[in-house]
Amino acid sequence: MKITIQEAPKHVNEEVTIGGWLANKRSSGKIAFLQLRDGTGFMQGVVVKSDVSEEVFSEAKNLTQETSLYVTGKIVEDTRSDFGYEMQVSNLEVIHVATDYPITPKNHGTEFLMDHRHLWLRSKKQHAVMKIRNEIIRATYEFFNTNGFVKVDPPILTGASAEGTTELFHTKYFDEEAYLSQSGQLYMEAAAMALGKVFSFGPTFRAEKSKTRRHLIEFWMIEPEMAFMDHEDSLKVQENYVSFIVQSVLENCALELKTLERDISKLENIKAPFPRISYDKAVEFLKEKGFDDIEWGEDFGAPHETAIAESFDKPVFITNYPKDIKAFYMKPDPERSDVVLCADLIAPEGYGEIIGGSQRIDDLELMEQRYKEHGLTGPAYEWYLELRKYGSVPHSGFGLGLERTVAWLSGVEHVRETIPFPRLLNRLYP
Ligand code: 4AD
Structure with a gap:
């Protein structure tokens, strides 16, 4: 089932698909934390190496900022985030790879941001x-x-x-x-x-x-x-x-x-x-x-x-x-x-x-x-x-x-x- 991030609270413990973009990413050896956004909101997707195929894990680790994708997985509660929910990712499908996105998570000057x-x-x-x-x-x-x-x-x-x-x-x-x-x-x-x-x-x-x-x-x-x-x-x-x-x-x-x-x-x-x-x-x-x-x-x-x-x-x-x-x-x-x-x-x-x-x-x-x-x-x-x-x-x-x-x-x-x-x-x- 395709849902939006905003609708996630109504789908706890369900396997769903969300179309979105990669806003940011962090990864340790065995887990990749994807900060996803889909227009309706922001949510973390967690990709655990042992839970997905080798191909999916390597794709998750190599995702670039603002690449668009479909992510599929189970919605679970996550009390540590402001949103309160995250996705345990089981699969992902890249739609379009973004390279060299100009606005990185670091600080930019106002004029630069206004130009973009x-x-x-x-x-x-x-x-x-x-x-x-x-x-x-x-x-x-x-x-x-x-x-x-x-x-x-x-x-x-x-x-x-x-x-x-x-x-x-x-x-x-x-x-x-x-x-x-x-x-x-x-x-x-x-x-x-x-x-x-x-x-x-x-x-x-x-x-x-x-x-x-x-x-x-x-x-x-x-x-x-x-x-x-x-x-x-x-x-x-x-x-x-x-x-x-x-x-x-x-x-x-x-x-x-x-x-x-x-x-x-x-x-x-x-x-x-x-x-x-x-x-x-x-x-x-x-x-x-x-x-x-x-x-x-x-x-x-x-x-x-x-x-x-x-x-x-x-x-x-x-x-x-x-x-x-x-x-x-x-x-x-x-x-x-x-x-x-x-x-x-x-x-x-x-x-x-x-x-x-x-x-x-x-x-x-x-x-x-x-x-x-x-x-x-x-x-x-x-x-x-x-x-x-x-x-x-x-x-x-x-x-x-x-x-x-x-x-x-x-x-x-x-x-x-x-x-x-x-x-x-x-x-x-x-
Ligand atoms: O006080 P102003 O000029 O009022 C009028 O235009 C009346 N004709 C309104 C009326 O009685 N129907 O403008 C109203 C509000 C200001 O209080 C301000 O909030 C906003 O419009 N405003 C501006 N906002 C952004 N940029 C500007 N250059 C603005 N000029 C006014």
Whole structure:
């Protein structure tokens, strides 16, 4: 019977066949220990000289890294390994011999590994990160589907900018100019007026010249948008959603977290509600901490966010930023027109901002005024005004950056390891 490594626990004491690759190998005179991987997991295969034919034993001893093969044998429990099972190999059949595989079990530099990303993905750590990414995506669909949201797909080719014009990727669209989407939000607002509570999950493109551990040129964003929900309602959805994905990863990715040596005590307490601090208070706090490079009205940089996050053991919302440093669509605080009803959610342990969200302006006149201030004109923007013309309602939404969330939960330093094929300032290949 052909099974996968993931299915091994259900086949203890059975003779099965697994198709896989040789990740690593150790051998003493009479035993060869094969570290096998098959895409679903990693497992040891033990080949004992006295239990197999001479030909099989010699083949096992000569296997090279990343050679593909079928291994047949009995699944047994193995309490010494994290996986908990191994195979007592009785036979093996080589499919394709790999020679001189470039990524050896020794340490390689990051640039080398990034050049070989198409192969690096096979390694145990990268495999674990991709599984955690997948679990966050799965849990996202579960959370929004069970809470009455409808998945809506905004376009990727757009005629207008959603967040600001400096970071847009331009492309030709027959005789017109188009941009790659930097946020689906404007379309999601239209969708919320049609379907109530909606969410999107898609690629996002930003021509940011930032070379930091938190910036990708192409990243994936989850953008919920909710009609009849104010800023406060939205914060509740955000903290419940983030708590849900953290608990889902803890529950369903225990082995992966162990592989990554993630300190799970830092994740176990991530449950709603999350602490909040206003922008005003955050500036005061930073000044008290000795940051003299920040004045009211300026945006926070990574060191500021990290200093704020360090005083909490859960993600923290920084709320009500100055209007002038935020996007044109954010609703002013009715009690103070110099700040807007918005929040950024900062992850603990220095992983930075994972969510940006706000209540949206729902008043037509005010939105028209913002258009004038920001010089937004033309057909690309006109339709958005109509959402305020025909049955406008209070509504809010947010965007969660998938890769920063994966980095935080996996405990990996840099977002380049959280997406299969990262697009960075200096990298378009592989
Ligand atoms: O704060 P941002 O720019 O928000 C928006 O785009 C809103 N339109 C979302 C909405 O309300 N629907 O981006 C949201 C999140 C950030 O908090 C961050 O996690 C991630 O997207 N992000 C990036 N991730 C990786 N690389 C980049 N260059 C990123 N820029 C933003």
